[in-house]
Amino acid sequence: MPSTINRRNWFKQASFATMGLGLSLPSFANDTQGLPTKKINSNKGLVNLSSNENPYGMCPKSKQPLLK
Amino acid sequence: MMPFANRYSFNVDGLKDCQATIARYYGVEKENILLTAGSSIVLDFCARFFYKTGGNIVAADPTFFVLPATAKKLGLIVNAVPIDSNRKIDLSAMLSTINNDTQLVYLVNPNNPTGTLLKPDAMKSFCAEASKKSAVLIDEAYLDFLDAPDNESMIPLAAGNPNILVTRTFSKIHGMAGMRMGFVISHPDRIKQLEQALFNESQVAISNLTLAAALASLQDEEHRAYCKQKNATSRDYAFKSLKEMKFDPIPSVTNFILFPIGNDYEGNFADFMLTKNIYLRSATYFGQKCCRVSVGTLDEMQQFIKVMKETWKA
Ligand SMILES: Cc1ncc(COP(=O)(O)O)c(C=O)c1O
Numbered sequence: 001m002p003s004t005i006n007r008r009n010w011f012k013q014a015s016f017a018t019m020g021l022g023l024s025l026p027s028f029a030n031d032t033q034g035l036p037t038k039k040i041n042s043n044k045g046l047v048n049l050s051s052n053e054n055p056y057g058m059c060p061k062s063k064q065p066l067l068k
Numbered sequence: 069m070m071p072f073a074n075r076y077s078f079n080v081d082g083l084k085d086c087q088a089t090i091a092r093y094y095g096v097e098k099e100n101i102l103l104t105a106g107s108s109i110v111l112d113f114c115a116r117f118f119y120k121t122g123g124n125i126v127a128a129d130p131t132f133f134v135l136p137a138t139a140k141k142l143g144l145i146v147n148a149v150p151i152d153s154n155r156k157i158d159l160s161a162m163l164s165t166i167n168n169d170t171q172l173v174y175l176v177n178p179n180n181p182t183g184t185l186l187k188p189d190a191m192k193s194f195c196a197e198a199s200k201k202s203a204v205l206i207d208e209a210y211l212d213f214l215d216a217p218d219n220e221s222m223i224p225l226a227a228g229n230p231n232i233l234v235t236r237t238f239s240k241i242h243g244m245a246g247m248r249m250g251f252v253i254s255h256p257d258r259i260k261q262l263e264q265a266l267f268n269e270s271q272v273a274i275s276n277l278t279l280a281a282a283l284a285s286l287q288d289e290e291h292r293a294y295c296k297q298k299n300a301t302s303r304d305y306a307f308k309s310l311k312e313m314k315f316d317p318i319p320s321v322t323n324f325i326l327f328p329i330g331n332d333y334e335g336n337f338a339d340f341m342l343t344k345n346i347y348l349r350s351a352t353y354f355g356q357k358c359c360r361v362s363v364g365t366l367d368e369m370q371q372f373i374k375v376m377k378e379t380w381k382a
Contacts, residue, residue: 033133034351034360036338047371049362050347052180052210052324054243056298056365059291062244062281065082066069 069280077276078269086279087271090251093286094236096227099256102263103270105278107209107237107250111135114172114205114233114252117265119144123171128157130353132180132207135172144171151354155318155326156184159194166201173198176207178214181353181360183320188220195222199231206234210322212241213296218321223253230258240323241292242285247278299323303363309373313380323363328356344375 035050069080077083088098104110115125115138125139129148136146147165152158157179166173175194178185186194191206198204206222226232233254239245252262267273274282285291303320310317310327317327329337329350337350337359349360361372 034338034349036342036347037336038339038342040342040347046345046347047364047368048347049364049368049372050349051245052240052322052362053245054240054295054299054323055368056243056291056295058243058247058281059285059288061288061291062284065280065284066277068069068071 105248115139118171127174170202183322230255306369
């Protein structure tokens with residue numbers, strides 16, 4: 001993996017970080033919260049690892065009372 | 069529940085007193101709890117509820133965005149307290165950042181996006197100290213992924229102190245993100261205030277289907293244990309694989325992993341991964357370009373790692 005730091009990028013990020021306190025939180029600086037900027041056309045075949053969901057689903061016992 | 073779709077939950081056997089049932093499950097009373105459709109809404113609402121002209125909130129940086137984002141939008145100052153060198157929330161820095169204008173302290177434990185945990189003892193003393201000066205909201209969305217004794221909740225403290233609030237969600241370990249179920253627990257006086265400002269009959273705001281599913285899910289300890297164990301296996305696999313690739317992922321106790329990708333990475337990593345059918349997040353945290361990947365099934369994590377290995381040139 002790359003280990004050298006691109007100076008221009010580093011400078012950009014450093015200045016962004018220092019303006020953070022009290023003014024803006026970089027962690028919510030943009031509305032997409034780090035999601036891709038491109039639109040997804042279909043979820044088919046997509047490995048969705050974006051939203052900290054539980055891939056195992058709701059417990060089977062929860063499904064029973066819903067239909068009864 | 070479908071045959072009772074025409075009825076309000078307070079007229080349906082088994083749902084009449086969900087608030088009390090859920091409260092008791094967590095060892096508190098009905099008067100201590102406000103049910104909400106997921107927990108994001110109560111995070112957003114608390115920023116509004118505690119709003120005061122000239123006020124500020126204190127939150128870690130980075131942390132879950134909803135509450136700070138709303139606070140900022142309303143014009144509250146957001147005092148962002150950088151996480152420490154171990155990538156953990158810096159409790160003493162959080163404490164010393166609280167001032168006379170602080171309306172609310174927001175603390176996510178375990179934290180998102182770092183996946184790190186603060187131990188119960190440290191949390192308890194923080195809550196005791198901070199709540200003398202400000203309201204404190206502890207977001208325990210991911211606490212269920214932990215085992216005892218680390219999974220000790222701040223709920224008992226919240227139940228007896230109007231300045232301590234705890235939020236929980238059914239979106240994570242319960243696997244009910246689409247059903248929308250969450251709640252906030254605090255002292256009855258605080259809950260009454262929140263109800264008056266938001267909605268008095270909070271149970272009526274949740275659909276019968278969701279209430280029934282939530283009650284059944286609470287009883288199913290086994291499913292949660294299953295999810296927890298599966299999650300740990302997938303997470304450990306992904307963590308180890310990233311390490312082998314010479315990344316430095318932050319050890320996570322949750323169902324997601326954050327790792328720096330190197331500041332010389334050009335372009336948008338999430339966009340790039342999407343071209344490989346892997347949907348995840350990338351953003352700059354603590355001055356470093358990072359990727360946050362949720363923990364899926366083992367098969368999904370293998371697909372993720374496979375793409376990483378094929379595309380990441382050492
Ligand atoms: C820390 C934290 N709190 C709260 C939530 C909100 O979840 P929900 O609105 O589904 O309850 C999330 C979801 O990702 C989260 O990461």
